[in-house]
Amino acid sequence: MPDPLPAHFLLSSLLIFGLGGLLGAVGGLFGIGGGLIAIPALGLLFGMDQQLAQGTALVMIAPNVLIGFWQYRRRADIALRTALVLGLSAVLATYLSARAATAIDAQLLRRVFACFMIGLALYFLWRLLPGRAATVQHARVSPRWMPLVGVVGGAFSGFFSVGGGVVAAPALVGLFGMRQAAAQGLALALVTPGAVVALATYAHAGHVDWACGIPLSLGGMLTISWGVALAHRMPERRLRALFALCLIATALVMLVRG
Numbered sequence: 001m002p003d004p005l006p007a008h009f010l011l012s013s014l015l016i017f018g019l020g021g022l023l024g025a026v027g028g029l030f031g032i033g034g035g036l037i038a039i040p041a042l043g044l045l046f047g048m049d050q051q052l053a054q055g056t057a058l059v060m061i062a063p064n065v066l067i068g069f070w071q072y073r074r075r076a077d078i079a080l081r082t083a084l085v086l087g088l089s090a091v092l093a094t095y096l097s098a099r100a101a102t103a104i105d106a107q108l109l110r111r112v113f114a115c116f117m118i119g120l121a122l123y124f125l126w127r128l129l130p131g132r133a134a135t136v137q138h139a140r141v142s143p144r145w146m147p148l149v150g151v152v153g154g155a156f157s158g159f160f161s162v163g164g165g166v167v168a169a170p171a172l173v174g175l176f177g178m179r180q181a182a183a184q185g186l187a188l189a190l191v192t193p194g195a196v197v198a199l200a201t202y203a204h205a206g207h208v209d210w211a212c213g214i215p216l217s218l219g220g221m222l223t224i225s226w227g228v229a230l231a232h233r234m235p236e237r238r239l240r241a242l243f244a245l246c247l248i249a250t251a252l253v254m255l256v257r258g
Contacts, residue, residue: 013215019045020060020219027064027220028227029234030243034220035061035162036117040250042212044257049106050113052209054161055202059213060220061161062195067221069192072185082146083189089150090157090164094194097158098201113160114251120166121247124240139177146176150190157194158201164191 023041027034035057042053072078101109149171157164165187172183202208 013211016212017215017219020216021223022219023060023216024064024220024223025227025230028224029230030227030239034064034224036120036247037250038216038220039113039161040117040254043110044253046212048209050110051102051106051202051205051207054101054109054113055199055205055207056209056213056216058161058195058199058202059208059210060217062192062199063217064220064224065165065188065191065195067224069185069188072188078182078185078189083186085146086150086153086168086186086190087193089147090154090190090194091197093151093154094158094164094197095201097155098198099158099205101159101161102202102205102207110254110257114254116160116163117247117251117254120163121244121251124244124247128237128240128244139175141175143176149175153187153190154194157191158198161198161202164194 019041020038023034023038026037038057038060039050039053042048042056043050048056069083149168152171153164153168155164156162156167165184168187168190169183172178172186178186199208
């Protein structure tokens with residue numbers, strides 16, 4: 001009698017691949033969010049605890065940020081020396097914070113992550129208020145403080161698997177006077193080595209489901225460009241507001257779930 005396991009495994013992989021495609025499109029649509037949405041989705045749909053969800057989501061996040069940085073590097077004027085400084089300064093902080101995240105109680109980590117999502121959502125909504133759009137920026141601090149941005153961004157990336165770029169990009173614009181495109185590219189430079197380090201740390205602690213993460217990653221890589229293309233045809237303010245509301249709703253579900 002044929003073993004039904006291969007058919008079941010194939011069906012499960014196809015469903016996860018489809019979920020990855022959906023998450024990739026959503027991440028491209030909102031400009032940020034593939035990983036932020038993947039982590040609670042893995043917990044809610046597949047019953048993963050917070051550490052396993054974050055580690056598995058990194059299988060999708062790591063190649064996506066590398067692709068994103070390569071695309072920004074081709075189109076924006078990004079100083080490779082600055083990118084190297086940010087990336088290297090983030091690595092140690094990412095490793096230490098990822099170690100901390102794999103060691104704490106999963107329920108506590110889920111609650112902290114939900115609060116982090118609400119904080120991000122409120123920040124995005126605040127940026128939509130009149131007069132908050134970035135115009136001409138001037139450097140407010142010396143470039144010698146640049147490694148501190150890498151350390152803080154790396155700490156967020158390691159502890160939550162996401163968020164380093166969200167923290168770094170506004171800091172590079174507001175504190176160092178960079179253009180938005182260059183800041184977003186440099187934020188990806190910060191996140192790229194950190195994502196690899198965080199993935200290795202979570203995997204070493206046994207918090208990565210590779211059978212789920214690989215098809216999730218493949219699906220996301222195939223559709224992220226579709227989401228980006230759709231985003232260019234929709235009003236940015238509406239997209240940002242919708243994304244912020246989605247984050248708040250998802251975070252509340254995570255908190256109620258306990």
